[in-house]
Amino acid sequence: MPGGSIVVRVLILTEVDLPSEFPRWVEHYLGNMVTVQVRKTDFEGLKSQFRDVRRGQVRADELLDYLEPRVRNYEGFDKVVLIINDDGYVRGLNFVFGVARIEGSLAVVFTKRLVGDANIYYQRILKEVLHELGHAFGLEHCSNPRCVMYFSNTLEDTDNKGPGFCTVCSEKLSRKLRFLQGTSRTKAV
Numbered sequence: 001m002p003g004g005s006i007v008v009r010v011l012i013l014t015e016v017d018l019p020s021e022f023p024r025w026v027e028h029y030l031g032n033m034v035t036v037q038v039r040k041t042d043f044e045g046l047k048s049q050f051r052d053v054r055r056g057q058v059r060a061d062e063l064l065d066y067l068e069p070r071v072r073n074y075e076g077f078d079k080v081v082l083i084i085n086d087d088g089y090v091r092g093l094n095f096v097f098g099v100a101r102i103e104g105s106l107a108v109v110f111t112k113r114l115v116g117d118a119n120i121y122y123q124r125i126l127k128e129v130l131h132e133l134g135h136a137f138g139l140e141h142c143s144n145p146r147c148v149m150y151f152s153n154t155l156e157d158t159d160n161k162g163p164g165f166c167t168v169c170s171e172k173l174s175r176k177l178r179f180l181q182g183t184s185r186t187k188a189v
């Protein structure tokens with residue numbers, strides 16, 4: 001490997017069928033500093049476990065609390081992304097497009113409110129995946145409405161931003177990724 005650096009690995013588990021190029025898009029916008037693997041799955045069990053029956057939505061914060069410690073270093077992946085075909089919310093908000101903690105190991109994206117024609121749907125999913133992964137890699141929200149790290153209050157915000165990171169955020173991101181490449185504890189067994 002060039003410079004002896006360790007590859008940062010991202011696993012995307014998705015309920016939604018994604019275009020075959022999707023992992024390449026994510027890699028591209030992360031500066032080709034990660035490798036992305038996609039696996040199709042379903043989250044029926046997880047969704048019923050964290051379903052708020054009264055609201056008909058998934059408790060995203062509780063799901064994150066529960067799952068995050070369990071996916072840490074899962075199969076040697078640095079970050080795990082769930083793409084859930086449902087609607088999520090956290091305490092204090094009517095809904096969220098996704099959740100992740102700063103420097104967390106898990107990012108979750110909810111697709112129910114992202115639906116549009118195929119092209120725009122995948123673009124929205126891509127932006128939300130990049131946004132939540134940005135948090136997981138240590139980035140905060142950005143005040144630039146064109147930057148993918150801008151907080152989306154509405155679908156319009158999502159459509160107006162990204163999928164790219166602004167100059168400030170992409171510099172921060174490559175610093176974080178270079179650091180991870182140096183410290184990633186990929187098992188050599």
Ligand SMILES: [Zn+2]
Pocket residue numbers: 131135141151
């Ligand atoms: Zn955010």
Ligand SMILES: [Zn+2]
Pocket residue numbers: 142143144147148149150165166167168169170
């Ligand atoms: Zn930015």
